[in-house]
């Protein structure tokens with residue numbers, strides 16, 4: 207390995223802003239470790255500082271996030287710190303990042319994506335299709351609720367909130383019979399061995415950008431952006447761009463559950479599947495397309511537009 211000339215003169219430590227949940231901290235640590243591996247001077251003790259910031263989403267525990275008003279609940283306070291110069295980079299689960307960012311900020315780096323699929327947990331070990339009628343599934347995600355009810359309209363879905371550990375405790379205590387969590391978060395917390403089953407995208411299409419970690423910076427911070435450049439995963443960036451295109455096209459108009467998953471094919475082209483659902487799972491509109499990687503954004507926007515035009519009008523009203 208060659209030692210590159212430090213890209214930034216050792217000023218103050220490089221400050222990483224993050225939420226304080228175990229998953230958020232694991233993601234911040236992964237970012238720190240990747241920075242240290244790419245730049246030896248950042249592997250020195252004290253070269254990187256982790257700054258924990260509490261967000262509105264961390265404070266709200268009594269309501270589902272959709273009820274609390276949705277967008278940016280896990281990012282706003284961290285972005286404020288970035289704009290104020292209190293941190294140099296922010297590490298986010300891209301799933302929680304709204305499509306519109308504040309002026310002057312950008313997602314300048316995407317780490318290699320974890321498995322985007324959802325994991326299924328049940329107390330009895332039963333799969334989704336084997337759960338007895340009237341069993342209770344805990345999830346605050348309308349996307350998961352809708353896809354569960356589409357296959358099992360006889361199940362009862364109730365809100366279940368809290369971080370990964372909290373939800374697994376509530377399942378163990380019998381508050382619900384089953385729940386779902388992103389496999390990516392479980393892998394990062396070394397909890398994936400507790401999963402009952404991994405749900406294929408044909409059963410449970412993931413959330414836009416699920417499993418992807420994005421790093422947000424000030425667009426004019428050339429020093430930090432150059433440090434992050436070698437960490438960026440081009441394939442993840444393309445996939446996230448296409449999936450977020452879907453969300454962008456549908457944004458503002460609704461709180462309809464949306465799911466999307468893009469892949470890069472062996473020939474370098476891409477494939478995108480996107481879905482909009484009614485929360486009761488009775489209306490599902492899907493679209494799928496193939497396109498060259500250079501068209502990732504326009505294909506995503508186009509898919510979102512198509513979903514929008516095909517959804518029955520009533521579904522777009524906030525319940």
Ligand SMILES: NCc1[nH]cc(CCC(=O)O)c1CC(=O)O
Nearest residue numbers: 299301387388390391416417418
């Ligand atoms: N909504 C919270 C959230 N944001 C990101 C993840 C998981 C990690 C990821 O998708 O990268 C989770 C928890 C979950 O859905 O199980």
